[in-house]
Amino acid sequence: MTLQHPPATSAERVAALRGRLAQSGLAACLVPTADPHLSEYLPDHWAARTWLSGFDGSAGSLLVTADFAGLWTDSRYWVQAEAQLRGSGIVLMRAGAPEVPDMLDWVLAHLAHGDRIAVDGRVLDLAAARRWRSGLDGAGMALVLDQDPVGAVWSDRPALPEARVFEHLPPHACRTRADNLAAVRAAMREHGAAWHLLSSLDDIAWLLNLRGADVDYNPVFLAHALLDAEGVRLFVAPGKIDAALAARLAADGVVLRDYAALAADLAALPAGAALLVDPARVTAGTLSHVPGARRIEALNPSQLLKSVKNAAEAGNIRAAMAQDGAALCAFFAWFEAAQAAGERITEIDVDTHLSAARARRPDFVSLSFATIAGFNANGAMPHYRATDASHATIQGDGLLLIDSGGQYLGGTTDITRVVPIGTPSAEQCADYTTVLQAHIALARARFPEDTPSSVLDMLARQPLWRRGLDYGHGTGHGVGYFLNVHEGPQSISVRGHARPHQGMKAGMLTSNEPGLYRDGHWGIRIENLVLAVPVERTEFGTFLAFETVTLCPIDTRCIVQERLSADEIAWLNTYHAQVRDRLLPLVDGAARDWLLERTEPL
Numbered sequence: 215m216t217l218q219h220p221p222a223t224s225a226e227r228v229a230a231l232r233g234r235l236a237q238s239g240l241a242a243c244l245v246p247t248a249d250p251h252l253s254e255y256l257p258d259h260w261a262a263r264t265w266l267s268g269f270d271g272s273a274g275s276l277l278v279t280a281d282f283a284g285l286w287t288d289s290r291y292w293v294q295a296e297a298q299l300r301g302s303g304i305v306l307m308r309a310g311a312p313e314v315p316d317m318l319d320w321v322l323a324h325l326a327h328g329d330r331i332a333v334d335g336r337v338l339d340l341a342a343a344r345r346w347r348s349g350l351d352g353a354g355m356a357l358v359l360d361q362d363p364v365g366a367v368w369s370d371r372p373a374l375p376e377a378r379v380f381e382h383l384p385p386h387a388c389r390t391r392a393d394n395l396a397a398v399r400a401a402m403r404e405h406g407a408a409w410h411l412l413s414s415l416d417d418i419a420w421l422l423n424l425r426g427a428d429v430d431y432n433p434v435f436l437a438h439a440l441l442d443a444e445g446v447r448l449f450v451a452p453g454k455i456d457a458a459l460a461a462r463l464a465a466d467g468v469v470l471r472d473y474a475a476l477a478a479d480l481a482a483l484p485a486g487a488a489l490l491v492d493p494a495r496v497t498a499g500t501l502s503h504v505p506g507a508r509r510i511e512a513l514n515p516s517q518l519l520k521s522v523k524n525a526a527e528a529g530n531i532r533a534a535m536a537q538d539g540a541a542l543c544a545f546f547a548w549f550e551a552a553q554a555a556g557e558r559i560t561e562i563d564v565d566t567h568l569s570a571a572r573a574r575r576p577d578f579v580s581l582s583f584a585t586i587a588g589f590n591a592n593g594a595m596p597h598y599r600a601t602d603a604s605h606a607t608i609q610g611d612g613l614l615l616i617d618s619g620g621q622y623l624g625g626t627t628d629i630t631r632v633v634p635i636g637t638p639s640a641e642q643c644a645d646y647t648t649v650l651q652a653h654i655a656l657a658r659a660r661f662p663e664d665t666p667s668s669v670l671d672m673l674a675r676q677p678l679w680r681r682g683l684d685y686g687h688g689t690g691h692g693v694g695y696f697l698n699v700h701e702g703p704q705s706i707s708v709r710g711h712a713r714p715h716q717g718m719k720a721g722m723l724t725s726n727e728p729g730l731y732r733d734g735h736w737g738i739r740i741e742n743l744v745l746a747v748p749v750e751r752t753e754f755g756t757f758l759a760f761e762t763v764t765l766c767p768i769d770t771r772c773i774v775q776e777r778l779s780a781d782e783i784a785w786l787n788t789y790h791a792q793v794r795d796r797l798l799p800l801v802d803g804a805a806r807d808w809l810l811e812r813t814e815p816l
Contacts, residue, residue, distance in 0.1 A: 236280070243364065246337060252413070253432070269285055286316070291595075387423050420697060431583045437449055490510045523745070532763055559608045583628070588600070611638065648730065662757055663756040674706075725743055727742075
């Protein structure tokens with residue numbers, strides 16, 4: 215069904231989808247936030263859930279039936295989703311709330327035996343497909359993966375991106391392509407696999423020392439890769455890799471194939487061939503083209519290999535953090551001077567001036583995610599984004615939360631700071647101090663190597679739990695090396711699972727970002743990136759600690775100093791001395807003056 219005039223509103227788009235479902239004999243359509251590579255940030259071509267619903271948060275799934283449409287998203291996005299869904303007829307389903315069933319349970323309770331539920335199999339991960347199939351089969355329903363009802367009504371769907379691929383080169387690339395391939399092939403042999411399929415874009419970019427610009431904020435490109443013991447087939451759109459780069463790739467055994475040729479090549483794999491795939495990083499639709507191969511399911515070896523930064527990468531990361539810190543000094547010097555002069559500053563201005571300060575630093579490529587600048591109540595939404603249509607002016611009393619980051623050739627940054635505006639309240643200062651204590655508790659941690667990353671989460675929450683407080687997001691995520699700002703396999707989260715591959719290892723770069731959010735009032739989050747480093751070896755094994763590599767003062771004006779212990783004050787003063795020492799050679803003028811003032815010891 216092709217529409218003469220594309221539907222313009224979410225309500226019209228949902229109505230058009232319902233028409234397509236009825237025409238196809240389908241009872242429902244599931245629309246996840248995903249592409250064929252299961253990326254966090256999506257090219258516009260794959261932003262089907264956003265196109266249908268109007269909700270543009272980075273997480274959530276939409277379900278549409280003949281008489282119901284619901285968006286499931288977690289607590290980070292409830293306020294945003296409620297505003298963006300208004301008038302659409304789509305119900306906000308607050309995922310994680312006690313009274314809200316998950317989407318599959320809702321389907322099982324509301325649909326009937328014999329009903330067919332469609333989802334574009336190209337964007338549904340294998341693990342989710344299995345869960346849905348199991349649940350639906352038990353109820354006499356069917357999961358349909360070979361139809362794309364949304365695409366059938368999305369007549370003005372954007373084209374796939376066409377940005378060129380470029381090579382990540384020394385001195386910023388600290389491992390050779392041949393070394394990366396050898397390490398992955400060694401892991402393939404350990405698994406007994408003759409072939410290995412990669413669809414996750416960061417894994418492919420890391421493996422081949424390539425970068426791109428197909429996905430906002432992440433320097434990756436749309437591709438699949440199929441490895442065997444001798445070569446690599448890189449499935450990428452024609453024209454994205456020039457002849458010179460293609461020749462260099464060929465010297466390492468990398469053969470270019472059309473992006474659309476993957477299905478045929480998978481179907482041609484020898485019967486019984488052992489194919490290594492990561493069920494969390496490949497879609498059911500992609501694997502539907504592998505009828506004869508024997509699948510071996512395990513974490514992509516490159517996930518762990520790239521998470522452990524080597525010494526040269528760690529050095530480049532430290533240099534990138536220093537450049538990022540210098541940009542932040544310049545920004546905050548401007549911001550405080552403009553505030554003092556009575557200039558009107560909005561959340562949009564924060565984004566504009568901070569992005570410009572980063573763009574002036576050496577080796578800067580792009581932002582690593584959309585800047586979050588939230589004043590007072592807006593700061594209580596962890597993934598808030600100011601827009602031209604909806605943003606706040608920063609005036610009066612309160613707290614301004616700024617979460618931002620940059621992509622540099624030598625590393626990826628991610629930092630959150632909270633600054634007082636006017637005179638913050640006693641309760642705001644108490645909350646700020648508690649979050650700082652949580653941050654310091656994790657920053658000072660020592661633990662045996664291979665400790666499950668999820669276990670460390672409780673260290674940060676203790677100061678909040680003692681006050682009967684908590685926050686709904688994890689405390690730390692892995693960070694890539696001029697790659698995705700969110701990277702696995704480690705995850706410092708109370709909701710995580712202690713899986714073998716999630717043990718903390720020396721060289722892992724992880725965020726430390728506890729927070730506290732008073733809905734409708736203010737939000738506080740203090741975030742640095744920390745590098746796991748070995749500090750001691752005893753008869754009980756190797757012990758690690760965190761080196762804080764982010765370099766920017768933590769505002770002391772909201773601290774209730776008598777609440778801090780002597781050890782906590784010592785940690786903060788030592789950190790600020792390091793920040794001052796590292797950044798002074800990179801700043802001058804007002805930025806230098808600001809740095810000196812904000813790093814004065816308590």
